Amino acid sequence: MKDNSPSSTTMLALDVPHWKFLLAVVALGVTCIITQIIILRESLAVFYGNELVIGIILGNWMILTGIGAYVGRFTQRLRVRTDLVVAGLLLLAILPILTALLLRVMKNVAFPVGSMIGIVEILYGSFLLLIPYCLVSGGAFTLLADVVSEKRGENMITSVYAWEAIGSVIGGLSFSFAAVYFLTTFEALLLLALFDLVVAAVFTISHGRGGARFAVAFVFLCILVLSLLVDLDRSSRQSLFIDQEIVYDKDTPYGSLVVTTQADQLNFYENSTLLCSTNDVTTSEEAVHYAMIQHPNPRSVLLISGAISGSVQEILKYDVDRIDYVEFNPWLIELARKYISVLSDDRVHIAAQDARLFVRQSSQHYDVALVNVSEPSTAQLNRYYTVEFFNELRSKLNPGAVVSLGLLPATDYQGEAARRVNSVTFNTLQSIFQNVLIVPGLKTYYLASDSTLSLAIARMIEGRGLQNTYVNPYYIDDRILDQRAQLMEETIDEEAGVNTDFAPASYHQYLTYWLSLFRSDYWVLMIVCLIALLVAALNVNLISVGMFTGGFAASSVEILLLIAFQIIYGYVYQIVGIIVTLFMAGLALGALWSRRLIPLPQIRHYIVIQIVIGVCCALLPLWFLLLREALPHPVVVQGVFFLLTVAIAGVIGIEFSLAARLRGGWIAAVASELYSIDLMGSAIGALLVSAYFIPVFGIFNVSLLVGALSVFSGTLLYMRRKNFVPSGAEAK
């Protein structure tokens, strides 16, 4: 090998066996994925649970890790790099705990108590918070890639990348399928810390210097003492719920659930946002009676979410035979059973399942369907507001049935963003049902039916003799209700279109509405990303452009597959976890297999692989359409998705390997550049695709866009291929 690395001038690392470094790489992968999942979940719980926040956190994460990887190249010049590896492992042990702690504790210190944080503050805050961990983990990749290559005397970037991906797979699997059910956030992070410490100890046992061994032992003791003396979960969570006493606290796969008590009241929170408080008759009555009273004799009711806010008691005021309560978070059901005694009534049947799946599979037919899901703030939640869902629901309704949906607070004036959200919802319902009525209560409710609907709600309630505390003639004036409803209907814009699974307009409009709370423009973040893209594009060589589009394609395709799967099949946490894991596995396999497949990499291979990625992405819509129309057996749907995931990830893994081998030069420099470019592409892909492209252009168009980008970079490379001069990379 032509040794143009400066490492020959430094003192060689102590003679640590090769496998120990690979163990450190695997540990890095395990730590990174678990920390990423946990910090992401915590961020959603502390800030707000929508795709924009996910995109920002992931974006910041990848940018900072990329910077860390870039800076990591300077570790080349350092001596005793084994000690550096140990130091890195120690930091990887401690920093996730510190980061998670700060995230919870600082929220009500840095921002007004109980407030929802704005998008700019989330951007800054998360950036600052992630600096320590991400810089270290990014630098660790470069360091390890360089050290391992030095040990083997050849370019081992591909292997390190693959082993890190394997570590991610192991970490992702063990967390998503085991730890998340049994361990709290800090229990998982403490266990992770111990794992890193064990790996550090393995390093120092036979080869470490005295100082390193002492450091490992010291940190180990600290963590042990901490875990025994302090309940980190409860005490840090308490700082998010000032003046309240936490009586229940669970990190479920679907988000954090907390129940607090204050004076005589119980409060239920999901991801720090209040779901409901007890003694809130307004919410529980509005969600039920506006719809139920429309039907002359409702016997069979479908309740999608909302039992925790007292809906079931209200429904039972009517002479019903059956209530099907569907909730996809089984822990919410557990809470509801604990705190709502009427759930044990014989007429109530509970299903812990995604409502879309339930409706498709159910043989029941209903007189009233109460859709009490959260706002369409994610692509996942958007599925309950679509033409397809209402169609499926309609097929399970009896003649004269009524559907109810509650959305934004009904204010005295609806701004432009609120109007668009209302319009899309109204239009979507109108496209399926003959009659749609807006009821401007304290929340805006939409009633839909093929039979007539009436706003004489107070009169009907009185006529039926129902004893309500709020929905009655004392608090509701039918004339005033009618006037307000008319004013709201005048603001409905028919041109606003409808919401469909693959073109999620409600999700888009709701994101815009959410941003308008902070007077932030929807497009500003995207413009900033594009400027960053432009700056980066002027600075890199063609191989790295390919790497960037590869990273972009990787995260975009992963998101597309996840969302499409939920649309076509339904939301099942475990299967989502499998898809994410398979993606990482595919990357690893592709990267490792590429050496056997293409032993002598040349520029034309690289061009071809980018075109292949492009074509695969562009073909995704065909697969989605095929699956949606054919609706094969669920196992077939899952199988197809799994195969697609592994296939596309594998191709992208091959690309990374080719890039690494073609790039040549100092290993550290190559590793850091490629890793950081890959991450930058992934970061921008994550943010732009999930928060902008999908809501605005829809799933199919985004697949084509991502494919086009890859084809474009391949074409660019083809046109400039003669400029490419291999820079002395090794032959393997």
Next chain:
Amino acid sequence: MEQRVLSKREFLRCSLFGACGLIVGSNGFDEMIRLLGDKGAAGVSPEDLWRWSKEALFYVKTPRGLKCLKCPNTCVLEEGQTGQCRNRVNYKGKMYSIAYGNPCAVHIDPIEKKPFFHFLPTTRAFSIATAGCNLACLNCQNWDISQMSPRETENYDLMPARVVEECAQRGCESIAYTYSEPTTFFEYTYDTAKLARTRNIRSVLKSNGFINEEPLRMLCKVLDAANIDLKSFDDDAYIRLAGGRLAPILRTLEVLHEEHVWLEVTNLVVPSWTDNLEVIRKMCEWLVSKGLRDYPIHFTRFVPQYKLTHLPLTPVATLEKAREVALKAGMRYPYLGNVPGHWAEHTFCHQCGKMIIERRGYQILTNHLADGRCKFCQELIPGVWSA
């Protein structure tokens, strides 16, 4: 001297870096985001002062620009600039209100909704509001109006005379200036209320009370009732929750009382912000010491709104305790708000303690008042009970 030649690529790169550096450096990154996204500036170009404008009252020319004297924000506006309330603008050396005759929200509400419990009960209020507000409460219920400029909302064309006419046609007993902040559309409120007087229509204000004394006294001449939000008796809470100050609001309460405007006070009890019973006690003691004990105080239940969504609803027990504290301090008519069906919606005679008005929502079920006196003990019950 050797000339260094830049390639096209290098030139473009340098320029881009330079431009980015300038932008980030001069404005700050977050300011850039806000500037690009913020639709609240809504300045007026010299060419288009629109028809819903009127020269403002209460301003003075200074060397730095026009100084608005209407509220304690005392904005100083250069040419083309808009005030913090977004309703006032400096146009060619004069200050104009751009919230005149252009309400964005027009509804008919029961008067109890404002809330007014001792002022023309069971009547209806023709309620109007333009966009704009001089505070920025984190929990604003009508943020879609209050944190906007009239230029950003879709407005009706409803000059004062038409407001009065519409109110009369619909049979409403009063006009309510409400939803956002009526003292920011001061001229519109004043002119409409003045006209309403000529038609025997009452005018009621639902306000944050953040107004200077002189304009307030002028407004009082045409006002019949006011409900003022006394958000907290803690100045620090006022600054952090609303961006305002306590002292001007306390002065507003005193002035309204001096000017014989019927007054009701709303205290929104926000968990962790304004639910300290000791502070509530001090607030009630102050009200009593200033001779305001006869005016109703509504302890209202907080519901997560706008930016304050990571808080629970106010426990009913806390509101009940606040009511007890108020009674102990000497307040005669404390009520609970936003708690449907609660017994503290009823009116109890401050003298004999009997229930004189059984109130449920916006309806009165039983009424034991005769000529404004308790039927049981003949005590005069403060309020404006009939038109």
